[in-house]
Amino acid sequence: MSELGLPHIMAALLALSLNAYVLFGGADFGGGVWDLLASGSRRNRQREVIAHALGPIWEANHVWLIFAIVLAFTCFPPVAARLGTLLHVPLTLMLIGIVLRGSAFTFRTYDSQQDATQRRWGRIFSSASVITPVLLGVSIGAVASGRVGGETSGGFVSQYVQPWLTPFAFSVGFLALALFAFLAAVFLTLETHDHDLCEDFRRRALGSGIAVFLASALVLLLSRWQAPLVMAGLTTSPWALPLHLATGATAVAVLAALWFRRFRLARIGAGLQVSLIFWGWALAQYPLLIPPGFAIEGSAAPHPTLRALLIATAGGGIVLVPSLWYLFHIFKTVPADPGAQQP
């Protein structure tokens, strides 16, 4: 492969690992959202299904994020440094959310099964599951808006708060939340044999699918003013129309699949739909990593490092892919009936 292509390949790997985090880690956060919003006579059983769906896999799913940050600071050190500096506040808050979500979920699993204790950990787990995706989305929105990658000056507020405290960044935050909740609801329809519970999650999937549509519209609307570069990418580039058509068609297909209870089809479609939205953002920025000042070429690490990392990634992938397949094969081919097994 040409040496020039190397930074772009590594940028694609970085985007792929973020994409995987959004799909898998995102669905786990979405599970927490539905834990918070569990309602009706079956609310405790809904929570059990969510807990059983998350239990074996959330820690592995979470590693995609660690992967992304490591790839970022290894392959594009100035980019990671800039993100860490200007997005210190939302990223720190996101980390606190990540810590509370994961530990509270585990504490709930292993603490006393009394209702009061379970409710207390459940509340921390579920509210952290709502806040964390919003902060992740806010950080991505701040990057897309072009306020992180330019010259900065001024005091604390203008440097460390204003880049991300914008309506646009928060609209991306809410989009992330809606996407994660939508993914989780679609996935959860396949996590139970119980018809009523399945219907509960189907309704939630349909509802959050509409929320995804509304949040996407809001993001697009606000991007006119606050993220002109992404807006331009999403409207004028040659791939824009096919991408929008594909995303729209997938969205309609997923809703139809949910409507007709073709849940396996809906699961694949939802994953595809969320990935298309993610790649829409990534391509709109291409070849910039943080607009306007940080491009893939200009901020890449030395080529020996990129090459070594690419080889390591290929080698690691040989271990990782079959392991992940095994994990999901064990736990996700047949739904685990809540109560049937205890760790």
Next chain:
Amino acid sequence: MSDLLAARSQMAISLAFHIIFAVVGIGMPVLMVIAERRWQKTGDGIYLELAKRWSKGTAILFAVGAVSGTVLSFELVLLWPRFMEFAGGIIGMPFSLEGFAFFTEAIFLGIYLYGRDRISPRAHLWSGVAVAVSGTASGIFVVTANAWMNSPAGFELIGGRVTNVDPIAAMLNPAAFQQTLHMTLAAFAATGFAVAGIHAFLLLRDPLNAFHRRALSVALLVGAPAALLQPVSGDISARQVASRQPVKLAAMEAHFETMPGAPLTVGGWPDVDAGTVRYAIKIPYGLSLLAFHDPKAVVKGLKDFPREDWPNVPIVHIAFQVMVALGTYLVLVSIWAGWTALRGRDLAANRRLLQALVLGAPMGFIAIEAGWTVTEVGRQPWVIHGVLRTADAVTPMPGLIVPFLLFTLLYCFLGVIVVWLLYRQIIRSPTPAAWSRIYTPGGVPGV
């Protein structure tokens, strides 16, 4: 509190907190796998119960380790963006490999903890082995990155610009072998002795309890050999430090004057301004012997280095004394336990040995904290030894005391909860119901 101090304190708190859980993630899978293997070989249901009980504790600790590790990987760029901007492209390789290893560990831990009823016993045992191997590998990779900060390699600095980067040479830097060996042994020793201490405590109250007896034997099987080997690895490390970071060695020993035949300073309180150590025991030629294996060797003193390049001498010296003292204690207890076992005596019947084990339960972990204090504080004022100063690496963002306090509170809260949970939910003798389940004739082990 200055922003630099706040950032350093936050990093220290985060590392000190995470290291405990990381070590458990390395050591516990080995204990669980041994117990499970013994169950499969002997059919003794108590070993299965043991593997399950340890799994529960590990699940809690591993989860906290996973999230606190995420915090650390982000803190590298949140607190030290200039360090990562400089070093990311050089030393990212072991971080990435650590990512793969940790990924594998998380996958197979999920399978191990939740998959017992879904896969064959053989596959289950092997998934435990995969957790143990990848957990150890993940620790080795991340310590390799730290070793590079102590002995940077794999790049050239020409006119302030990094060139000729060789990520493999950076990863295989001169300190990598010593540090990873020392840390891996420490992880097994600390975990083994912590578990042994807990079960020894329960045996003191209930000496005939077969559950705790088996637990003690497995824990010591892992902890004692590691503790016994640790002085050898410590010696290799010390000589490495002596040749590559003489100022760190001088601080560890509170050794102020350059001299041949330098004595070993044991204990005491360094008076930095006077250049002396009060209340210390001096062993003639000891330091020259330890650092260079030659009683006449010249050992450089702190006064040979500019004052602004000194680390905090009292902290480094005392942390080093603590590490060595606690490590020595664990060596002695290991010898005692090994001797008792070799003569065919019953470990659990020896109350004095059990008491010594209880006392030793936290020591491995305290020694690890002290050891990391030595290596991290001892490297100051550098973040990359001789290349980049910590003060030049910190984020320009003001108000760093706020995240420092936030994470301190968060980790105190989590620490209390974890201890309480382990105490309430995990660490206790099996209930009569569990015993009858283990011993019910015809009862299928594992149900």
